[in-house]
Amino acid sequence: MSTTRALIIYxxxxxxxxxxxxxxxxxxxxxxxxxxxxxxxxxxxxxxxxEAADVVVIGGSDYGGFLTGAPSLRKxxxxxxxxxxxxxxxxxxxxxxxxxxxxxxxxxxxxxxxxLTEGQPVAHLRGGIKWSELSLTHKAALKGxxxxxxxxxxxxxxxxxxxxDCYGTEGADYTNRASLEPFAxxxxxxx
Ligand SMILES: Cc1cc2nc3c(=O)[nH]c(=O)nc-3n(C[C@H](O)[C@H](O)[C@H](O)COP(=O)(O)O)c2cc1C
Numbered sequence: 001m002s003t004t005r006a007l008i009i010y011x012x013x014x015x016x017x018x019x020x021x022x023x024x025x026x027x028x029x030x031x032x033x034x035x036x037x038x039x040x041x042x043x044x045x046x047x048x049x050x051e052a053a054d055v056v057v058i059g060g061s062d063y064g065g066f067l068t069g070a071p072s073l074r075k076x077x078x079x080x081x082x083x084x085x086x087x088x089x090x091x092x093x094x095x096x097x098x099x100x101x102x103x104x105x106x107x108x109x110x111x112x113x114x115x116l117t118e119g120q121p122v123a124h125l126r127g128g129i130k131w132s133e134l135s136l137t138h139k140a141a142l143k144g145x146x147x148x149x150x151x152x153x154x155x156x157x158x159x160x161x162x163x164x165d166c167y168g169t170e171g172a173d174y175t176n177r178a179s180l181e182p183f184a185x186x187x188x189x190x191x
Pocket of ligand 1: 014016100
């Protein structure tokens with residue numbers, strides 16, 4: 001049998017999603033099936049790369065329900081994957097991760113179409129926020145509308161509370177390689 005080709009496409013602004021994409025690539029390369037694994041930023045992926053892959057994993061970071069890189073992927077890559085019945089899996093990276101599962105599941109379906117994503121493996125992983133690294137626009141958004149939205153929640157879950165606690169600190173990093181493991185195992189089954 002020929003070698004399976006896996007393509008991991010990621011949208012990442014500050015590197016958290018890129019880190020998970022790199023870890024996933026390492027995990028897949030270590031499998032006994034020894035697939036060929038390539039990682040590529042969403043902004044740079046070409047239709048040819050998607051066509052050549054047997055398995056396509058798409059990861060994007062969450063900015064208020066919008067996943068990084070999603071608009072261009074929906075335009076140039078998603079239409080190629082659907083008719084070819086490529087094996088697919090999806091992950092998001094956000095501050096709250098699984099704590100925002102319902103919102104993130106909706107964001108995944110909205111971003112990459114319900115048709116492509118339904119029933120496929122999906123994981124919601126946690127990144128972080130480092131205030132000194134943020135762009136002015138991102139800082140303003142987080143300190144303004146996002147903070148107001150978080151603070152308005154009557155019963156904040158632990159993830160939301162951690163995000164609220166993050167204001168007034170240097171930041172917080174919940175990146176965790178072990179949290180990727182169950183998803184890596186699901187992707188391995190597609191290889
Ligand atoms: C403007 C802005 C909005 C964000 N909105 C959310 C959000 O709604 N929920 C959440 O859990 N994290 C949110 N985050 C946190 C990011 O998802 C988190 O920093 C993530 O690790 C970024 O990953 P990246 O570096 O790969 O882009 C937001 C961050 C910024 C700067």
